[in-house]
Amino acid sequence: MTDTTAAPVRRGPRALLAALLGASTMTIMASATITPALPGMAEHFAATPHAGVLVRLVLTLPGLAILLSAPVIGRVSVRAGRVRVLAACLVLYVVGGGSGLVLNSLPALLAGRAVLGVGIAGIMATSTAPLADHHPPAEHGRVLGLQGAAMGFGGVVSLLLGGLLASLSWRGPFAVYLLGVPLLVLVLRYVSDVPVATTGRTATTGAWQPRLLGLYALVFLGILVFYVVPTQAPFWLGQIGGAGPALTGAMLAALNLVMTVVGLSFRRLREGRSFRVLAISLFAAYAAGLVVLGLAGSLWVAGLGILVVGLGVGLQNPTFNGWVVASVAPAARTAALGLLTSAMFLAQFLSPLLAQPVIDAVGLGPMFLCSAALGAFVALLLLVAGSRLAQPDRAA
Template sequence: MSDETTLSRPRLAQGTLLLASMLTIMAGATISPALPAIQREFANAPNAGVLVGLVLTMHGLFIAVGSPLIGALADRYGRRWLLLVSTVLYALAGGSGFVLDSLIAILASRAVLGLAVAGVMVTVTALITDYYEENRRDTILGRQGAFMSIGGVVLLPLAGVLADIGWRVPFLVYTVALVLLPAMVFTLPEPNRRDPTGNRPTSLDDLHQTLAQFPLRTLALIATLGLVGQIIFYMVPVQIPFYLETRTGASGTVIGTALAASTGAGGVASLLYGRIRRSLSVIGIVALTFGFMSIGYTVIGVSGTVRVVVVGLAVAGAGSGFLLTNLNAWIAAVTPEAVRGRALSVLTSTFFLGQFLSPLVIQPVSDTLGLGTTFAGVGVVLGGGAVVFALAAVYTTPPTESDSEFPEHPRNSPEKASD
């Protein structure tokens, strides 16, 4: 059952959840425009090229590693306290880059930041799925994706300006997380969660019975889409700064503004998710996601100017804006409430594992083929994926029953969860 009626200040609570969601995009976006300057600062460090890329994505590995444990803690001991602790840790670990002098120390701080981001992301999304049901849930999840993108629109140009001042300065942005703490304390109660039968698991056997209800094949597909989608999406914040600098000589401010085009388009797409979901199944929206990203990456790959790259980033960003929102809504619709934190943590884990793996997977390819060819090639692959999922949506989904192809949880079908 929904806990929305128990919120004493529902508007403020929703705003707090949405603003807290912005912290996740900040984890990487804040320092992305500073990467070329960080590489110059630590040019003499062994394996500087790879390590500097990992400064942006190291947190992703620890989000991936920590999310399952955090999801279990959130389900067993509650969401609220974990969100508060994670927010404080986020500010301290993220801001420490301002004073650290070693590339290894910065990487260590990014690892701690990853654990904090995992705590924020899992608990915020779990609270949204706990507080809201059906139509309202999809709407709020769409707004969550939009706010994450809006955070990028605001922060990326700001981070670019700060990076031009000095590579350390953008790290201070992480400390703004502390501003949200009072609102979290006073507006976000611990939800009174129930499983679909009305009883929370009280023993190991009960928990095993609940886990047995999981649509494992569907969750495996969702996790795979999150992993692959992020490996590809994170080519933008990791590779675009170097791509623009080498091709056009763009400054940090220009790079930040260009990246903001991607996140801004993603925000608009996320806001439209609820409406689009009325007409398309989740599989259809996966096809739409890959289609937009395919066009955008191809445009980036064949471009030689900042303006055309920005157009490609905007188109690709519109596609990526559907990705997390769609997968979160899909998971919320097909999993029992009592263990939904664990289910969401699986997606969080694979999502950010994809971020961590992105430079490790893409860098050898781009070193061999060049960044332009790599972007164009990935665009072609995404186009093929869009066709496959479009055909799957047509041939496996009845026109009037968006998600009846997932019989594991007929009570919680994505169709019933759409708005």
């Protein structure tokens, strides 16, 4: 559906674009930053009951908070304004993320991660929607690709920095969340709301179109398949090659570097291709990369699998963000992106819970192969029946 009553958009200034892209990097840094610290954290809290699962939940618990808060934040932003909500959520991001520097128990750490999750929910929805609001539809492929590239670059920086800091202490990576402070200053200085016209309950009902539910389901499955890499790869890399936090951080940073390159190339990749074709490609990349990773007997082979997975990660955010933005009226963008965010982080939360029984039964390597099988199944499903998903499904 298209809302013809919406205010016209213009190409946003560079400072505004930089502020929104910077805010977008905070979302991927939220999880990537502490990934190399997981083994050290598990050792530190080894005496805590169920520490193995709880430590992994330190990485993924924000998903549950986002699941619950993102739809509410989407509604609040319609009334309070997207920029106000974005600024408030950056504050929650800094407080919740940085709390890991001082908290001394796993339950307290998990509470801080829940606060972080609320911040992430608002940042994801209210940083993407203004990108579309301030740029005409013809520019959406470019700016959403740049957003994906910025997120990938943020992941590279945070993983490398997180790996180095984790070598000093498992608490070290939590300091990276303090980078949200200068981003808050930039947002308050350069980002403004664009008025969008609403018709009736467009801002809330447009996000619940039945055919959009398929997109939310695809994002859920995509994250479920991919997220075994950041949650389980640090343990697998240590098992097959003795990789420590710094090397693990560097290898996962390489994934984000591929994500950056794909994001910078997204405008060209989008030309002549439908969103459905891009979605098939990303799930196929997940399947191929996870097969290589699961069968790896050395760090070099595992690294190759991680790089292939990175191709899928690079496609996922701009593909599904663009698909949703193109499928709803401007007034409904934040609400729809909030639901997309909920689906994404619900999958993050569930990933270690679903993976652990498989690991206990067959081991880490076969678990990656099971995830690869799910990715291949989704790619095949899209190939056969994906044309029934939300429109438009043509390249711009």
